[in-house]
Amino acid sequence: MRIRHSLATTVTALALATAVAACGGTTAKVGSGSAVKGTPERGGTVTVAEPSGASPDDIFPLPPSSNTNGYNENLTIGEWPYLVNIGVGGNSEVNQQESLYSSLTWSDNDSVITIVLKPWKWSDGTPITARDFTFVYNLLKANYNDWEAYDPGLFPTDVTKVTTPNLHTVVIDLNRSYNPSFYVDDVLTFVPLLPQHAWDKTSLTGTVGNYDETTAGARAVWNFLQKQGSNIGTFTTNPMWQVVDGPWTLSQFLNDGYYVWTPNKNYSGPAKPALSKVIFTPFTTDAAEMDTLRSGTSLTVGLLPLNDVGQIRALEHEGYSVAAVPTAGVAEIVPNLYNPVNGPLLRQLYIRQAMEYLINRKQILSDAFHGYGDPGNGPVPVNYGQQWDSPLEKAGGPYPYSPGKAEALLKAHGWTVTPNGTDTCQQPGTGASDCGAGVAAGQKLQFQLLYASGSAYFDQQNAAIQTSEALAGIHIVLKAEPFNTLVATTATCNAASHSGSVCNWQLQQFGYQPYEPDPNGSGIFNTDAVSNYGGYSSPEMDQLVNQTEYGSSASEFYAYEDYAAEQLPWLWLPDPSLPVVYKSNLAGVVPSSPFDFLLNPEAWYYVKPAA
Amino acid sequence: MTWYLIRRAGQSIAVIIGVMILTFILLHLEPGSAARSVLGLRATPARVAIFDSLYGLNKPLYQQFLIYVKQVFQGNLGISYQGLQPVSTLIAERLPRDAILLGMSTLLALLIGVPTGIYQALRHNRLADDVLAGTWFTLYSAPDFMEALLLIALVCVQLHLLPAAFPGGVASVAGLFADWPALVLPVVVLSINSVAGFSQYVRSTALQTLAEDYIRVARSKGMAERLVLTRHVLRNSLLPVITILGLALPDIVAGAVIAEAVFNFPGMGLLFWQSALAHDFPVMLGGTLIIGAATVLGNLAADVAYSVLDPRIRYGNR
Numbered sequence: 001m002r003i004r005h006s007l008a009t010t011v012t013a014l015a016l017a018t019a020v021a022a023c024g025g026t027t028a029k030v031g032s033g034s035a036v037k038g039t040p041e042r043g044g045t046v047t048v049a050e051p052s053g054a055s056p057d058d059i060f061p062l063p064p065s066s067n068t069n070g071y072n073e074n075l076t077i078g079e080w081p082y083l084v085n086i087g088v089g090g091n092s093e094v095n096q097q098e099s100l101y102s103s104l105t106w107s108d109n110d111s112v113i114t115i116v117l118k119p120w121k122w123s124d125g126t127p128i129t130a131r132d133f134t135f136v137y138n139l140l141k142a143n144y145n146d147w148e149a150y151d152p153g154l155f156p157t158d159v160t161k162v163t164t165p166n167l168h169t170v171v172i173d174l175n176r177s178y179n180p181s182f183y184v185d186d187v188l189t190f191v192p193l194l195p196q197h198a199w200d201k202t203s204l205t206g207t208v209g210n211y212d213e214t215t216a217g218a219r220a221v222w223n224f225l226q227k228q229g230s231n232i233g234t235f236t237t238n239p240m241w242q243v244v245d246g247p248w249t250l251s252q253f254l255n256d257g258y259y260v261w262t263p264n265k266n267y268s269g270p271a272k273p274a275l276s277k278v279i280f281t282p283f284t285t286d287a288a289e290m291d292t293l294r295s296g297t298s299l300t301v302g303l304l305p306l307n308d309v310g311q312i313r314a315l316e317h318e319g320y321s322v323a324a325v326p327t328a329g330v331a332e333i334v335p336n337l338y339n340p341v342n343g344p345l346l347r348q349l350y351i352r353q354a355m356e357y358l359i360n361r362k363q364i365l366s367d368a369f370h371g372y373g374d375p376g377n378g379p380v381p382v383n384y385g386q387q388w389d390s391p392l393e394k395a396g397g398p399y400p401y402s403p404g405k406a407e408a409l410l411k412a413h414g415w416t417v418t419p420n421g422t423d424t425c426q427q428p429g430t431g432a433s434d435c436g437a438g439v440a441a442g443q444k445l446q447f448q449l450l451y452a453s454g455s456a457y458f459d460q461q462n463a464a465i466q467t468s469e470a471l472a473g474i475h476i477v478l479k480a481e482p483f484n485t486l487v488a489t490t491a492t493c494n495a496a497s498h499s500g501s502v503c504n505w506q507l508q509q510f511g512y513q514p515y516e517p518d519p520n521g522s523g524i525f526n527t528d529a530v531s532n533y534g535g536y537s538s539p540e541m542d543q544l545v546n547q548t549e550y551g552s553s554a555s556e557f558y559a560y561e562d563y564a565a566e567q568l569p570w571l572w573l574p575d576p577s578l579p580v581v582y583k584s585n586l587a588g589v590v591p592s593s594p595f596d597f598l599l600n601p602e603a604w605y606y607v608k609p610a611a
Numbered sequence: 612m613t614w615y616l617i618r619r620a621g622q623s624i625a626v627i628i629g630v631m632i633l634t635f636i637l638l639h640l641e642p643g644s645a646a647r648s649v650l651g652l653r654a655t656p657a658r659v660a661i662f663d664s665l666y667g668l669n670k671p672l673y674q675q676f677l678i679y680v681k682q683v684f685q686g687n688l689g690i691s692y693q694g695l696q697p698v699s700t701l702i703a704e705r706l707p708r709d710a711i712l713l714g715m716s717t718l719l720a721l722l723i724g725v726p727t728g729i730y731q732a733l734r735h736n737r738l739a740d741d742v743l744a745g746t747w748f749t750l751y752s753a754p755d756f757m758e759a760l761l762l763i764a765l766v767c768v769q770l771h772l773l774p775a776a777f778p779g780g781v782a783s784v785a786g787l788f789a790d791w792p793a794l795v796l797p798v799v800v801l802s803i804n805s806v807a808g809f810s811q812y813v814r815s816t817a818l819q820t821l822a823e824d825y826i827r828v829a830r831s832k833g834m835a836e837r838l839v840l841t842r843h844v845l846r847n848s849l850l851p852v853i854t855i856l857g858l859a860l861p862d863i864v865a866g867a868v869i870a871e872a873v874f875n876f877p878g879m880g881l882l883f884w885q886s887a888l889a890h891d892f893p894v895m896l897g898g899t900l901i902i903g904a905a906t907v908l909g910n911l912a913a914d915v916a917y918s919v920l921d922p923r924i925r926y927g928n929r
Contacts (some may be wrong), residue, residue, distance in 0.1 A: 065658055066650070068649070229694050254780060256704075258780045281778065281780065282874045283779075284871060285873070287873065289776075291767065291873075293761075294768045295774065297770070484648050484890070489642050489644075490646075490647075491654065510652065530655060
């Protein structure tokens with residue numbers, strides 16, 4: 001599971017979330033957006049607000065492992081889209097019309113993929129061919145450890161052979177059978193095509209060759225492209241970056257993250273841009289963005305900061321519409337199962353169960369998000385689509401709010417429960433009615449919850465959790481710090497890599513874990529996964545996660561989903577939707593899936609209001 | 612005077628080196644890891660090790676410091692961990708913007724504060740003095756972010772007279788002036804507090820000056836009041852202003868983080884603030900170095916200006 005950062009899906013963007021506002025006793029309801037009516041017009045400029053800190057700094061579409069700035073994808077996806085395009089209207093599904101392939105078939109027990117590329121062209125008129133895919137594959141095969149999006153064991157290391165039987169066909173032999181849905185949705189959505197005829201070189205003045213066909217050559221090309229890609233001053237002047245296959249070209253870029261897209265006049269795809277220019281302009285703070293929106297002049301599209309949801313009516317007065325788009329991910333509190341003090345407590349399933357029983361998710365969803373968001377019943381968002389939600393999750397998950405059940409669980413395991421106080425372990429030991437392994441007599445049920453400061457949403461939600469946990473004597477101490485400080489002082493912790501200095505955290509709540517279109521637990525809940533921050537490890541979970549990658553039956557997915565929901569590697573929380581503000585005469589912004597939200601201005605156009 | 616300047620220059624270098632050492636130590640005592648801050652939550656130990664090796668963070672602290680000092684003497688302030696750009700480029704981009712913003716606000720404050728201070732002194736303890744003093748103290752006591760937000764709400768949101776925030780895409784200093792309407796509010800907000808300071812210092816000094824014998828002599832000799840004010844009162848009243856201006860130089864270099872944040876002005880203040888949050892040591896070190904240099908330079912300039920404005924003041928005589 002990689003981390004995507006669209007304009008909407010940064011972890012800290014939760015601070016921008018919610019969809020309804022109360023203002024002076026009036027409430028403005030926000031839907032998911034409907035079609036803007038009127039006569040479509042060609043041309044016009046759209047100015048999109050970039051959230052604070054969302055400045056790209058690398059233009060090469062395969063960023064190195066040392067650069068985790070997810071906003072680079074926002075910059076490059078319009079020029080070099082991925083092989084598989086996700087998002088059809090508001091649905092998170094493959095958009096075959098916009099994808100770079102005309103057919104993608106699986107054979108040999110789902111271990112061979114045959115991809116036929118569309119006969120599209122690069123912006124310089126050169127046809128897009130299978131060679132462009134092998135160029136990408138060769139670069140990644142030789143440099144996968146330095147590719148930011150590399151997930152161990154997956155593309156390209158799971159590929160045994162790539163052949164190109166003709167100009168537009170690629171055959172990929174994999175080292176095992178896969179679930180096609182998983183592979184297409186979660187793996188091929190990270191693989192773009194790159195112009196071999198323009199980029200296969202090792203210096204700016206050197207000639208283009210087939211350097212990528214040897215490991216040494218591929219490394220040299222990779223190093224050259226990485227160096228060029230990080231040179232901000234040449235993003236618009238380096239001729240390499242002008243060879244694109246997406247609907248946009250980059251025409252201006254400034255160091256502070258301001259950039260301008262203009263249409264690729266030779267774009268082969270069906271959705272040719274109607275706008276003549278799209279400007280992405282950075283804002284230092286959400287407040288500055290909000291003030292600009294409210295002055296009603298220079299911004300066309302932006303995200304609505306949470307603290308300003310009361311301004312919806314005023315924004316509508318300024319000619320804006322507001323709509324909510326669900327986030328693609330799961331919101332959570334991560335327990336550090338290997339905290340030196342409280343790890344033994346958090347490793348007890350019954351304690352995690354009691355804590356989950358005490359999170360009043362419905363109340364948080366209702367009060368903090370005014371009903372707009374995912375209820376957080378388990379590891380898969382309910383709003384993700386019917387096909388992903390098991391009956392258990394649809395029914396509200398295994399742990400609906402119940403202080404009584406939480407109290408009973410704790411008492412049954414040897415705890416003296418002190419509502420609004422702090423529980424203590426009275427019966428240490430490993431028996432069925434004891435506190436559990438590693439829990440000492442008299443140990444208190446008290447945890448510190450770290451979360452990112454500066455967000456009213458986080459404050460409100462976590463205060464509610466603190467209050468409800470106290471009903472069964474679980475004492476939560478809240479500690480808010482700037483997001484960057486939290487990231488710098490905490491780390492993924494597990495039994496093997498425990499490090500005291502960065503593993504002293506007990507519970508952390510940083511936002512949400514972004515998902516790919518196939519919302520399985522790969523890379524998150526399997527042992528030692530890169531996003532398994534709290535060190536959860538279970539052979540059964542590993543097996544179930546693997547089954548979702550390798551098998552394609554709904555029952556296998558549900559088995560994983562229900563097991564994760566019940567085992568609580570993380571405590572589940574509601575996940576708010578993201579509100580977008582856009583000029584009312586701009587069509588195409590919504591409805592939108594979370595995967596192309598604000599990233600597909602080729603679908604946007606101004607309309608002249610009907611007379 | 613020459614000897615004095617040489618001595619002050621030597622002191623300044625010592626101060627700057629001291630600032631460098633202190634800042635370097637303090638930054639590295641800060642809890643947390645730059646690598647983790649930059650690489651994010653998913654940073655694996657292997658990636659952290661690569662990052663530390665890339666930037667020399669795995670070396671002993673004294674070695675890191677010596678490397679840094681060597682770089683500085685070669686004119687290299689290092690590379691920002693976050694933006695992957697040379698620190699000198701980042702500072703060179705933002706410093707001129709702040710110099711214009713804060714320079715203009717200081718100039719505006721001077722243009723309002725100095726005449727007002729002298730006027731208040733002339734109307735000492737009368738209604739006009741009380742009203743002006745009350746006004747300046749009221750504005751001075753209000754936080755600048757509040758003034759900024761109120762002005763935005765009134766001027767931008769209600770009246771739609773000026774842009775609420777600085778537009779992006781300003782690539783040069785000339786670009787700032789091309790978007791001059793966006794400069795108006797930040798300049799006004801930043802000047803408000805300074806006006807109060809300037810006017811009250813000038814008022815106080817002007818009151819003392821007006822009570823001096825030579826003023827009475829000048830008036831008794833029939834010197835025109837305009838000449839008395841410009842030649843004697845104004846000149847002597849400017850001495851405290853020189854001190855304030857000297858101390859303002861590091862402020863100009865350090866930027867105005869709150870105003871920059873509110874008005875979407877990408878200046879030095881926000882650069883340092885964001886760097887501090889992100890453990891971006893090279894930017895913080897570079898910034899501190901520049902601010903330290905501006906501090907000693909500002910003080911030196913104030914001392915020299917004193918001797919020019921007041922011939923009684925001479926440096927270098929023991």
